[in-house]
Amino acid sequence: MGTHVEIQGQLQGALQPYGFEIYPFQVGWYNGVLDPVFHLPYPGDSLAFVVLSAPSMFEKAFQPFLTQQKLQSLRDPVDQCVSHHMALAKERFPSLKVDVIYDYELHPNRRPKVLMQTAAHVSGAAYYYQRKDVPEDPWGQRKMFGVCVHPRFGGWFAIRAVLVFPGVLVPGLEQVQPLDCLPGREDRIRLLENFNFNWRDGKYRDVLPAEEKYSADQTLYFATPPAERRKLLEQWGQEQPIPPC
Structure with missing residues (x-):
């Protein structure tokens, strides 16, 4: 197994039934839009995939996982x-080397190992809307963070990991551009303001009609502070009580 089509098929078989989506890209596409300090240390035509979780991941993967695994404290x-x-x-x-980089992984200096939203954009998975996408923006000196929008899920998804296949070179891989779901300036302003100023209310996720959204349980889980999520899971009866960390 060596072609990107075969690898992609195997990954889809392993991940798609559990609510994950995968999108291929060349490392060079990612490195090409970032300063050298953020570059991934692989040849430019190395094969990589960005992994997203769709709303259905919670029911298809997470809840079954809780019933089968003993969680580490x-x-x-x-x-x-x-x-x-x-x-x-x-x-x-x-027979292949596969490097997995997760969304939460940091270098010792606290810099992310991968800028996941950039990876999602260059792979065509989701459009990464940033301040530079708003002509004559109204925010002055205020710092504004960008956010990805999925063409089918809006903001109801997460970017979980990047998989790199260092030994698989794909110089002929064709780049797919992400779908620009918000071509209008006012829509982009509304998205970035909702995300930066009121992200906790989740309104930014509804920037466009979504095919799927988080279930009530999933919304509650992610709205719950991390330190209190264990209690919530215990209330649901989906794990044995765990001693406090």
Whole structure:
């Protein structure tokens, strides 16, 4: 197994049934839009995939995972679930090196190992709207963070990981541009203001009609402060009580 089509098929078989989506890209596309300090240390035509979780991941992967696994006390349960499925996906490639970089991984200086939203954009998975996408923006000296919008899920998704296949070079891989779902300036302003000023209320997620949204349980889970999520899971009866961290 060596072609990107075969690899992509295996990854989809391992991850798609559990609510994950994958999108291929060349490392060089990612490195090409970033300062050298953020570059991934692989040849430019190395094959990589960005992994997203769709709204259905909560029911298809996370809740079943909770019933089957004993959670480690010092780790986030969703991160554990994602790691579990990435490990299963890697098992499909016994003869290939696969490097997995998770969304929460940082270098010792606290710089993210991968800028996930940039990876999503260059892979065509989701459009990364940033301040530079708003002509004559109204925010003055205020710092504004960008946010990705998925063409089918709006803001109801998460970017979980990047998988790199260092030994697989794909110089002929064709780049797919992300769908610009918000061509209007006012829509872009509304998105960035909702995300930067009121992200907790989740309105930014509804910037466009979504095919799927988070369920009530999933919305409650992610709205709950991380330190209190264990209690919530215990109330749901989906895990044995865990000693306090």
